[in-house]
Amino acid sequence: MGLQINGLMKQYGNNRVIHDITLEAPTGKAFGLLGGNGAGKTTTIRSILGLVDYNAGSILWEGKPILENRPSIGYLPEERGLYPKEKVSEQLVYFARLEGMSRLAAIKAMKHWLERLGVTEHEHRRVEQLSKGNQQKVQIISALLHDPELIILDEPFSGLDPINSDMLATIVKEQLSLGKTMIFSSHQMGHVEQFCEDICILKRGRMIVSGSIADIKRSYERCNVLLRSDEDLSRHLVATHLQPLTADAKEWQMKVRDEDEANELLLRLTQMGIRLLKFEIKEPTLHEIFVEKVGEVS
Incomplete structure (x- = not known):
């Protein structure tokens, strides 16, 4: 017990x-x-x-x-x-x-x-x-x-x-x-x-x-999408109204509401002719949930 x-x-x-x-x-x-x-x-x-x-x-x-x-x-x-x-x-x-x-x-x-x-x-x-x-x-x-x-x-x-x-x-x-x-x-x-x-x-x-x-992670209303491409996605992502959490020369991480929004992003980039090397939906980290719920990091 x-x-x-x-x-x-x-x-x-x-x-x-x-x-x-x-x-x-x-x-x-x-x-x-x-x-x-x-x-x-x-x-x-x-x-x-x-x-x-x-x-x-x-x-x-x-x-x-x-x-x-x-x-x-x-x-x-x-x-x-x-x-x-x-x-x-x-x-x-x-x-x-x-x-x-x-x-x-x-x-x-x-x-x-x-x-x-x-x-x-x-x-x-x-x-x-x-x-x-x-x-x-x-x-x-x-x-x-x-x-x-x-x-x-x-x-x-x-x-x-x-x-x-x-x-x-x-x-x-x-x-x-x-x-x-x-x-x-x-x-x-x-x-x-x-x-x-x-x-x-x-x-x-x-x-x-x-x-x-x-x-807790399953019930969290947001998830992350990891994108990798040889192309610079910056100008294409602006049109999606999603702000990258992290970005470097070839990899971007975006926050989305749910899998439906993630799939919409994938469809949109595909229709633009973007060649993606990686598209991964990732569960939120406990750190992200903590920061959002508590509103501070000590």
């Missing part, structure tokens, strides 16, 4: 910051919690963690109130949650002990994860002495060290280069294969599509889009 949120509402005084949020993150799945700054993501996460008393609704774990049937939770916050003056090893063991691990088990798990993420040489250094990327690795270790049932990742790829991003992606997939439940929040839509089947997009505390990514 995993995590269920039903009709969640939170307000401070007369200011309602989240309205009727309902979602489900099943066991072994990653759920994408998306939105711009101030959308209500952090308040929702803090409600799950028990750090915020919400005004209405319920949060369940395996069908029971989460504060009564509390799972082991691994939380990676967007902001740093480490003590900069403390040594990496000391605070990782400290965090693990807070989660009920014995000191011996905590040290063993810490060494495993330090090696796995390639930061063994930093074990006895202070966090403030580490690069931003290595600090993020330590933060990731602190979230996974105690083998949590529920994992909440908020911008987990922040500060990581492509090689380390690939390594973290592998770890995320492994955690899901182990049956972990995951809440995944990121502004990097490519990563959201990589891990999540279902998402919700928040705006000003309200759910404006929710469901499976596949269904």
